[in-house]
Every structure is written in C-alpha cells, then in structure tokens.
Amino acid sequence: MSLHRIREQAFRDKDTPFEQAALDIESSALVRLPEALRRRTGGLLRWCGRKLDDMLRPDMRAILLARSVSGISMLHIDSRLALDQCATKCRGAILEIGAFVGGGTITMASAMKRSGNEAPVLAIEVGGSSENPLMPSNDIIRDLKSNLDRYGVVDRVTIIEGWSNEVLGDVERLLAGHKIGLLVIDADGEVIRDICIYRKVLQRGAAIVIDDYASNEPNIKSPVVRAAVEKLVSDGLLRKTKILPWGTWFGTYRG
Numbered sequence: 001m002s003l004h005r006i007r008e009q010a011f012r013d014k015d016t017p018f019e020q021a022a023l024d025i026e027s028s029a030l031v032r033l034p035e036a037l038r039r040r041t042g043g044l045l046r047w048c049g050r051k052l053d054d055m056l057r058p059d060m061r062a063i064l065l066a067r068s069v070s071g072i073s074m075l076h077i078d079s080r081l082a083l084d085q086c087a088t089k090c091r092g093a094i095l096e097i098g099a100f101v102g103g104g105t106i107t108m109a110s111a112m113k114r115s116g117n118e119a120p121v122l123a124i125e126v127g128g129s130s131e132n133p134l135m136p137s138n139d140i141i142r143d144l145k146s147n148l149d150r151y152g153v154v155d156r157v158t159i160i161e162g163w164s165n166e167v168l169g170d171v172e173r174l175l176a177g178h179k180i181g182l183l184v185i186d187a188d189g190e191v192i193r194d195i196c197i198y199r200k201v202l203q204r205g206a207a208i209v210i211d212d213y214a215s216n217e218p219n220i221k222s223p224v225v226r227a228a229v230e231k232l233v234s235d236g237l238l239r240k241t242k243i244l245p246w247g248t249w250f251g252t253y254r255g
Contacts (some may be wrong), residue, residue, distance in 0.1 A: 069151070083184070090182045121157060182206060
C-alpha cells in the first residue's frame, strides 16, 4: 500500500490519531496478503504509522490533527486551525483557562512541539463533571489527562487544577520567568477578571483567544463575554483580529 493511500485514509478518518489510522489500514491490508509477506509488510506499515506525522507537511499535520480532535473539542475546526497557527508563531508560553477535555490543549501543545518552542504550556481546569449532551464527562480532569496521553503531549502540558482567580501563584511559578505569548479563555465568562489577573505575565502583542463571544443558540454566557471583550477593546487593552465560526474571538493584547 502506497504512502499516498495511507495519507488519504488518515485524512478521511477525523476522529483517530495518526498512528492508529495507519494501524487500522494495516489490519485491513494484511488480511489480503499471503502469509509469507505479512510480517514484512506489517512491519513497514507500522513504521509508516509511527512516522506519518514526520512525513506530512506542517500544514497537513495541522489539518489532520484539527480533524482528529473534533470529538473532544467544542471549537469549530477553523478555530482549531487558527489556534494551531497562533501556537506555532508563539514566542512565549501558553496559558489556557478552561481546558475542558483537551481538544484545544492538544492542538496548541502539538504545534509548540513542532515549532520547537520549549516554553511552558499551562492548562487551568477546575474539573468536576459535565452533562453537556454533545460531550459528557464524569471526570473532566481524568478525561483531559487521558486525551493528552493519547495524543502524545501529556509530557508537554502542565495541568493546574482550580479556578483561574485562585492559581496565579502557581502559574507564575510554573512560567519560571517566561511571559505568556498566547492566552486562551473559555471558562466562566469572567473575561475582564482573568485579563486583569494575568496581564502582568502577558507579553505585549500576545495572541488572545476568547470563546463564547457569540452564539447562534441560546447561551447565557455569550452576552456576558461579548460585553466584557468590547469593554476591553474600547479601553485599548485588546485589539480584534477576527471572529471565527461558533463565536470564537481572536485578537491581541495591547497593554
């Protein structure tokens, strides 16, 4: 089976990590081979599975990953791709407030690994359970850790359990002198509070991503978030870059 076919299959499989997609191909392909060839061909296909990420162009890797995490992310695929770009260009650390089960976290940590940026990736999550019908979880922290491990970035992300307004000391300690080059907020809607708390560790010009800015469905958080963001923009602290599908706001810090 050609590398082109492996790429094609992995690209179609939006919910399976790269290596597992290739292993699935192996299982279906080997049953059609004579016994004498199975071991040698199986080894080659397993090697392709492990190396698939390295063989793809960076933009193709980002697209594959963005599709792969669709089952564990509340963000639109356009926002996941934009997160990848922000993380790839980031020259500081990343702080995510409200990691949930890790779809965005995995996207950003993977981009940091590809770009060679070794600055911290910190994810604040209060944990508990979620009854969201689209993405339920009995144990958010457990699922977050499991997903980070599944996608090979568990060693790249530090999870901070707690509320964002109670863990500033932990964040400063874990930053170890780094400034935040990308801040993602998708939590309880208290955007002004979080910007004010963490602005002293933000780089000037840092990328800011805020979810729930807008929504096509009834959402009690969106009006609160939108009002907070517009206030920060009018005060000159933030500058809007774009708003992507499902209401995710992208901009920069001007403070």
